Amino acid sequence: MLEIKNLYKTFNAGTINEKQALKNINLTLNNGDFVSVIGGNGAGKSTLLNAIAGSFKIDEGSIFLDGTDVTNMLEHERAKFLGRVFQDPMRGTAGNMQIEENLALANRRGQKRTLKWQLKQEERNFFKEQLRQLNLGLEDRLETKVGLLSGGQRQALTLLMATMKKPQLLLLDEHTAALDPKTAKIVLDLTVNLVEKNQLTTFMVTHNMKDALRYGNRLIMMNEGEIILDVSGEDKKKLTVNDLLDLFNQTGELNDSMILG
Amino acid sequence: MSIVFALNIGSLFRSFPGNIAQGMIWGIMALGLYISYKLLNFSDLTVDGSLSTGACVTVMLIIAGVPALPAVLIAFLAGCLAGCVTGILHTVLKIAPILSGILTQIALYSINLHILGNKANQALNINEYSLLLSLRNVNMAILVILAFAVVLIGILYWFFGTEIGSSIRATGNNEQMASAQGINTNHTKVIALSLSNGIVALSGGLLAQYQGYADVGLGRGAIVIGLAAIIIGSVLFENIHKKDLNFAVALSSAVVGGILYYIAIGIVLWLKLPTNDMKLFTAILVAIFLSVPHLSFKKGKGVTNARD
Numbered sequence: 001m002l003e004i005k006n007l008y009k010t011f012n013a014g015t016i017n018e019k020q021a022l023k024n025i026n027l028t029l030n031n032g033d034f035v036s037v038i039g040g041n042g043a044g045k046s047t048l049l050n051a052i053a054g055s056f057k058i059d060e061g062s063i064f065l066d067g068t069d070v071t072n073m074l075e076h077e078r079a080k081f082l083g084r085v086f087q088d089p090m091r092g093t094a095g096n097m098q099i100e101e102n103l104a105l106a107n108r109r110g111q112k113r114t115l116k117w118q119l120k121q122e123e124r125n126f127f128k129e130q131l132r133q134l135n136l137g138l139e140d141r142l143e144t145k146v147g148l149l150s151g152g153q154r155q156a157l158t159l160l161m162a163t164m165k166k167p168q169l170l171l172l173d174e175h176t177a178a179l180d181p182k183t184a185k186i187v188l189d190l191t192v193n194l195v196e197k198n199q200l201t202t203f204m205v206t207h208n209m210k211d212a213l214r215y216g217n218r219l220i221m222m223n224e225g226e227i228i229l230d231v232s233g234e235d236k237k238k239l240t241v242n243d244l245l246d247l248f249n250q251t252g253e254l255n256d257s258m259i260l261g
Numbered sequence: 262m263s264i265v266f267a268l269n270i271g272s273l274f275r276s277f278p279g280n281i282a283q284g285m286i287w288g289i290m291a292l293g294l295y296i297s298y299k300l301l302n303f304s305d306l307t308v309d310g311s312l313s314t315g316a317c318v319t320v321m322l323i324i325a326g327v328p329a330l331p332a333v334l335i336a337f338l339a340g341c342l343a344g345c346v347t348g349i350l351h352t353v354l355k356i357a358p359i360l361s362g363i364l365t366q367i368a369l370y371s372i373n374l375h376i377l378g379n380k381a382n383q384a385l386n387i388n389e390y391s392l393l394l395s396l397r398n399v400n401m402a403i404l405v406i407l408a409f410a411v412v413l414i415g416i417l418y419w420f421f422g423t424e425i426g427s428s429i430r431a432t433g434n435n436e437q438m439a440s441a442q443g444i445n446t447n448h449t450k451v452i453a454l455s456l457s458n459g460i461v462a463l464s465g466g467l468l469a470q471y472q473g474y475a476d477v478g479l480g481r482g483a484i485v486i487g488l489a490a491i492i493i494g495s496v497l498f499e500n501i502h503k504k505d506l507n508f509a510v511a512l513s514s515a516v517v518g519g520i521l522y523y524i525a526i527g528i529v530l531w532l533k534l535p536t537n538d539m540k541l542f543t544a545i546l547v548a549i550f551l552s553v554p555h556l557s558f559k560k561g562k563g564v565t566n567a568r569d
Binding site for chain 2: 048053074076082092093094096101106109113117161
């Protein structure tokens, strides 16, 4: 589904702030994989996600999505393969637009946009059906502006928008980090629900080791731009927070939210 | 008080139709500005130039024998071209929004002089040419401008409800989200800026016919007047309506705002305040109206509380 070969990225090359963010990344995600990616600050996990999404040009290597070489594709061109949820709940939705307008934009991801009138009744019915799965009562608020929703509601809506039109790969960038613990749990459960229902291949960056262990069939740990651990299946199930802490201690990268989270 | 009584109320009322006509023309300009300022969230200073371009193109075409309506439509296209240049400066050459607009505006000054045949202004005599409107017949002019405003609002209402129009609104609202939904934000920006400046140029074409001449300096400060119209209209309508405005109503509010602005100007002139201070007055007025929503939000109530 996703294939990354010999990926390198250096920011601010040739300056005093030079930072080698990704070093020789090789990664293959199989159909239906749910990968949790952990690592300390600056380990490169979000950078790797953004490289897949096309937020910047990579220095070397290649990226394939669903067999297509997307290395030279721009961000909006790759969008047809990708569903994305950001850390900041404000970034995934348009706050001044209505819930149904946001959904209509998402329902046309990867399609050519025309001069056809955007919203039709049958599409509204479809949106209502989709919103009902969130259990947030949003199906009765189609014309509410998204800016009036709470962070958790917005994140749930973003999740729906990212998965409604089935993406080849779902990219989650610490998408519960900005939410309170209770809301974070709701959004994570919803994530698992939607992923299972649509059988999505998922790449989830997280700060939280417990979440990384609890969710997904595969776990990747990064440090200083490299993948230092890649376990899946039974091996992953046996993994504990202590194992991960040991690994972190060896690499010297640790922060409070990983342990407390 | 004695000053007020010394003024002739009748002359104030007689000035109203003219103010309404002019205010509506600027209201149409504000419709164009609404696209860049409100929908795209792009402070586009191109408009100062493209308004004059519209006036110059219209006047020269009419003098060359082109009927008035096609002349105005060609002016619209000329404005689109100007907006397109600003859009390309910003999206392809990565120049900051305000600077992109200023560069096009400055360039247009020379271009407008060329359009006028290397003159700073050009008269357009209603006795020699058949015009769509003129200040000779203000009531008729108001009807013509009203027709333009209604048709434009209708077209804009439709366009921004289409898939392309919605992607423009998404771009202005949250560019990151638009990109993630597969929208090419460079395209949407160029389309929006073209359309915006096209409408501004069209209003310039109407203004030139109304006052009977085109002038390269016609658009100087246009963005401030357009902003005044948008802001006066939206503050007023939102405080009457107390909830989100329907898009067509929001557009109409800009036209009404233009009229109110010109009536305010009329009153200032009638009070015999020095006309040299007009720009100062406009700037203060816009600053006040720009700050009103924030002041009233703090109180958590309507605009009337800002004074409490």
